[in-house]
Amino acid sequence: MSELRDLCIHAFQVAVDAAQPYQHVRDTLRLTNGVIKVGQRIYQINHNVHLAAFGKAALNMVHGAEDALDGHIIEGIASVPRGTLQKLYVLMNSTLATVFVRKNMNLRTKFLEGATNNLPDEDACNNARLIEEMAERLQTSNDIFLVLISGGGSALLSAPISSISLDDKRKTVNAMTLRGAEIKQLNTVRKALSRLKGGKLAQIAHPAKTLGIIVSDIVGDPLEFIASGPTVITSPDNPDPITVLKELNAWNAISSSVQDALEKSHGMESVQVSLSLIMSSVLSRSQFLLFDLLGNLFLIASYVPQILYNFSLEFVRINKLF
Known part of the structure; x- marks a missing residue:
């Protein structure tokens, strides 16, 4: 149990360190x-x-x-x-x-x-x-x-x-979310x-x-x-934002100022x-960070808990979809 606890603490520390963008940015802009x-x-x-x-x-x-x-x-x-x-x-x-x-x-x-x-x-x-x-x-x-x-x-x-006002925009996004x-679709309108x-x-x-x-x-x-x-x-x-809003049945739920703005910009180059x-x-990338974490854990662990092994297999399977 002590070894598993130490492994979990180490996993947390590795994950936090791997997710810190400081070194990634510094290396990229070297x-x-x-x-x-x-x-x-x-x-x-x-x-x-x-x-x-x-x-x-x-x-x-x-x-x-x-x-x-x-x-x-x-x-x-x-x-x-x-x-x-x-x-x-x-x-x-x-x-x-x-x-x-x-x-x-x-x-x-x-x-x-x-x-x-x-x-x-x-x-x-x-x-x-x-x-x-x-x-x-x-x-x-x-x-x-x-x-x-x-x-x-x-x-x-x-x-x-x-x-349009900030409130107009917020209400438009809320109407779409509901x-x-x-x-x-949200990003198209945003x-x-x-x-x-x-x-x-x-x-x-x-x-x-x-x-x-x-x-x-x-x-x-x-x-x-x-x-x-x-x-x-x-x-x-x-996608066209007006089409997106109408497909969601949200067009009539947004303010006239937003409707006017979208209609005026429609087709503009x-x-x-x-x-x-x-x-x-x-x-x-989240996938790369998880790969680093899993690789690190497999290297230091004298045994691999079944739950971690199962998680690793599932993660690899899902990652292949993207």
């Missing part, structure tokens, strides 16, 4: 001879990085980015969940404080809170507007717009189009009602090069669904931006 390479793209770095972050993992992701790009980040804005900074302050002043925690208090990036209880609010809207203004200031293709995205990012980057809308989602943030930053680094919390890692894809250009094949200037890379 600077070598003035350049970073992400996938097949090469970026010249010379005091030309503008950073935006939003999501529950923004704090750790920003820390990793600032460590990797030491001194090359000109400005940074991060929209983080309500309570993040208070928790950090409490930990920083406790006996549990680490070098990591203390260093986080001296980051160049400005952290702003919003989205209480993971719901979009006025503070989140204000934070999104500041990020939008940063993107608007970028003038050349030499600028690098580094966007760090994680779970909860949709609520923390709330930017309703000018003709009628059993799936995530793809993107249509947002100034920044569906690749619009990257479009605003043009002609700067946009590099999105994403921590995925969705099975299959669909980039357009994570925080509603602010750095992922919406495909022409994307979006601004075309060269895809060579935009890249989005999934940094952390």
